Amino acid sequence: xxxxxxxxxxxxxxxxxxxxxxxxxxxxxxxxxxxxxxxxxxxxxxxxxxxxxxxxxxxxxxxxxxxxxxxxxxxxxxxxxxxxxxxxxxxxxxxxxxxxxxxxxxxxxxxxxxxxxxxxxxxxxxxxxxxxxxxxxxxxxxxxxxxxxxxxxxxxxxxxxxxxxxxxxxxxxxxxxxxxxxxxxxxxxxxxxxxxxxxxxxxxxxxxxxxxxxxxxxxxxxxxxxxxxxxxxxxxxxxxxxxx
Amino acid sequence: xxxxxxxxxxxxxxxxxxxxxxxxxxxxxxxxxxxxxxxxxxxxxxxxxxxxxxxxxxxxxxxxxxxxxxxxxxxxxxxxxxxxxxxxxxxxxxxxxxxxxxxxxxxxxxxxxxxxxxxxxxxxxxxxxxxxxxxxxxxxxxxxxxxxxxxxxxxxxxxxxxxxxxxxxxxxxxxxxxxxxxxxxxxxxxxxxxxxxxxxxxxxxxxxxxxxxxxxxxxxxxxxxxxxxxxxxxxxxxxxxxxxxxxxxxxxxxxxxxxxxxxxxxxxxxxxxxxxxxxxxxxxxxxxxxxxxxxxxxxxxxxxxxxxxxxxxxxxxxxx
Ligand SMILES: Cc1cc2nc3c(=O)[nH]c(=O)nc-3n(C[C@H](O)[C@H](O)[C@H](O)COP(=O)(O)OP(=O)(O)OC[C@H]3O[C@@H](n4cnc5c(N)ncnc54)[C@H](O)[C@@H]3O)c2cc1C
Numbered sequence: 001x002x003x004x005x006x007x008x009x010x011x012x013x014x015x016x017x018x019x020x021x022x023x024x025x026x027x028x029x030x031x032x033x034x035x036x037x038x039x040x041x042x043x044x045x046x047x048x049x050x051x052x053x054x055x056x057x058x059x060x061x062x063x064x065x066x067x068x069x070x071x072x073x074x075x076x077x078x079x080x081x082x083x084x085x086x087x088x089x090x091x092x093x094x095x096x097x098x099x100x101x102x103x104x105x106x107x108x109x110x111x112x113x114x115x116x117x118x119x120x121x122x123x124x125x126x127x128x129x130x131x132x133x134x135x136x137x138x139x140x141x142x143x144x145x146x147x148x149x150x151x152x153x154x155x156x157x158x159x160x161x162x163x164x165x166x167x168x169x170x171x172x173x174x175x176x177x178x179x180x181x182x183x184x185x186x187x188x189x190x191x192x193x194x195x196x197x198x199x200x201x202x203x204x205x206x207x208x209x210x211x212x213x214x215x216x217x218x219x220x221x222x223x224x225x226x227x228x229x230x231x232x233x234x235x236x237x238x239x240x241x242x243x244x
Numbered sequence: 245x246x247x248x249x250x251x252x253x254x255x256x257x258x259x260x261x262x263x264x265x266x267x268x269x270x271x272x273x274x275x276x277x278x279x280x281x282x283x284x285x286x287x288x289x290x291x292x293x294x295x296x297x298x299x300x301x302x303x304x305x306x307x308x309x310x311x312x313x314x315x316x317x318x319x320x321x322x323x324x325x326x327x328x329x330x331x332x333x334x335x336x337x338x339x340x341x342x343x344x345x346x347x348x349x350x351x352x353x354x355x356x357x358x359x360x361x362x363x364x365x366x367x368x369x370x371x372x373x374x375x376x377x378x379x380x381x382x383x384x385x386x387x388x389x390x391x392x393x394x395x396x397x398x399x400x401x402x403x404x405x406x407x408x409x410x411x412x413x414x415x416x417x418x419x420x421x422x423x424x425x426x427x428x429x430x431x432x433x434x435x436x437x438x439x440x441x442x443x444x445x446x447x448x449x450x451x452x453x454x455x456x457x458x459x460x461x462x463x464x465x466x467x468x469x470x471x472x473x474x475x476x477x478x479x480x481x482x483x484x485x486x487x488x489x490x491x492x493x494x495x496x497x498x499x500x501x502x503x504x505x506x507x508x509x510x511x512x513x514x515x516x517x518x519x520x521x522x523x524x525x526x527x528x529x530x531x532x533x534x535x536x537x538x539x540x541x542x543x544x545x546x547x548x549x550x551x552x553x554x555x556x557x558x559x560x561x562x563x564x
Contacts, residue, residue, distance in 0.1 A: 127348020
């Protein structure tokens with residue numbers, strides 16, 4: 001089985017977000033980058049499938065050279081080789097186009113990625129890739145098993161979940177609890193250094209561009225209500241906040 | 245023309261989709277055109293006509309029995325075909341993981357620009373620009389949308405619909421449904437019944453590890469019941485199986501933007517805040533006055549949830 005795992009490189013979830021250059025660029029100073037948390041689940045499940053029944057895992061990132069530490073981490077966790085499409089991932093359609101081009105070349109049985117990135121949270125890349133390849137796509141997938149050519153999955157739906165089966169090849173947007181995040185061990189880190197990482201150019205053009213960034217207005221002070229008079233809260237929510 | 249991908253639940257248009265229709269009709273007004281709702285699945289014609297109250301002039305209804313259950317691939321095919329047939333240039337959907345799956349495949353088929361988490365009406369003064377929420381609500385980006393077809397997924401509560409008495413004409417459509425759209429076999433559906441849908445809810449009561457265990461949830465459920473609120477939880481709570489996974493809110497869970505979010509025994513970690521920070525009013529109940537959540541809150545009560553919750557429930561019931 002050939003698995004392609006697509007990873008994004010995003011600011012750590014605890015990062016304070018700020019902007020520079022007249023609010024046109026993300027301020028990367030002091031920001032730690034990580035593998036997208038959802039992509040990390042997809043990668044972890046791919047490694048488990050490889051351990052269970054044998055598979056090769058290619059990890060794919062659409063991004064600049066500064067994403068390479070995250071790619072090396074994915075290799076250390078258990079991917080076999082890596083591809084980086086050398087372009088800033090600025091637009092969902094554009095990123096999907098790059099992934100679909102790589103996928104067409106490689107004939108993968110499973111294309112896994114997170115349900116969404118944690119920067120733009122759009123949650124559409126897997127679907128666009130599936131459509132471009134003419135194969136089914138499902139998201140958000142919270143459980144995945146593969147038996148021969150059949151995948152059985154659990155997908156989250158509003159207010160619950162549904163179990164489904166489909167034949168490979170498939171594109172899946174993954175989320176917990178599909179697997180537990182994996183931490184690379186020393187041996188993994190050593191071997192990752194020599195695993196192949198191919199850098200290829202992008203094709204096509206982005207359909208959207210960000211003109212300016214902004215931060216939400218700061219919150220006013222929190223109004224404290226003594227616990228002994230907790231019932232006053234309901235009155236305030238009615239008359240002052242007007243949400244009840 | 246503006247086309248609105250309209251989700252149906254229990255035979256009626258979902259509340260979030262009515263917001264999307266209203267948003268779409270406002271965009272149509274700005275662009276000097278009309279708004280049409282695309283409804284897929286079984287629904288009452290009278291229910292569908294309500295799209296008119298929210299500004300749609302027409303509803304296209306695909307009611308083929310094969311479409312009775314939500315199927316993102318089949319729905320996407322219907323959406324893409326309808327965009328082609330109607331020549332719609334802008335598609336609006338209410339953001340949900342199902343709508344994302346549908347609009348994504350439609351975008352792939354149409355080579356459309358797709359932007360999610362739109363928080364305002366577009367700015368048309370120089371091209372087509374929308375404000376989107378990024379980093380799960382920590383910031384915003386003004387995005388220029390350039391494709392020939394543009395697909396916008398809007399966040400909940402970005403417009404406050406004003407209902408009119410206008411009604412929309414309902415027209416049946418019979419899209420082509422290829423067999424391979426039904427390649428997946430759904431073997432089981434597990435759905436909470438009789439509960440209020442979390443992403444749709446205006447009021448949410450949410451519990452964290454401070455609730456101590458699943459056997460202690462009753463006071464929280466009682467308040468939610470009294471308010472008619474949906475229930476939610478923090479990530480550790482769903483990881484521990486105290487509550488079902490679909491209730492998990494935050495950066496790696498459901499993102500909600502209700503009018504009111506009441507956090508009970510939740511510390512307010514940055515990843516939790518990321519999923520709830522666009523709520524209109526945030527209430528925090530925590531016994532630790534230093535809990536970070538208070539910094540993000542509008543109203544706070546320092547106290548034991550098990551003492552505070554029953555008081556709130558009593559006050560809600562008394563004020564009815
Ligand atoms: C990549 C990543 C993604 C994450 N994504 C999410 C996410 O999507 N959603 C999420 O929620 N978390 C997420 N987390 C986890 C997050 O960092 C926190 O660990 C989590 O939100 C804490 O949950 P909690 O507030 O319920 O528990 P705790 O942090 O343990 O807080 C419990 C709180 O309850 C209070 N308390 C205890 N007893 C009482 C009482 N009797 N009455 C009143 N108050 C009481 C305590 O003072 C404390 O503040 C993520 C973490 C990472 C690393």
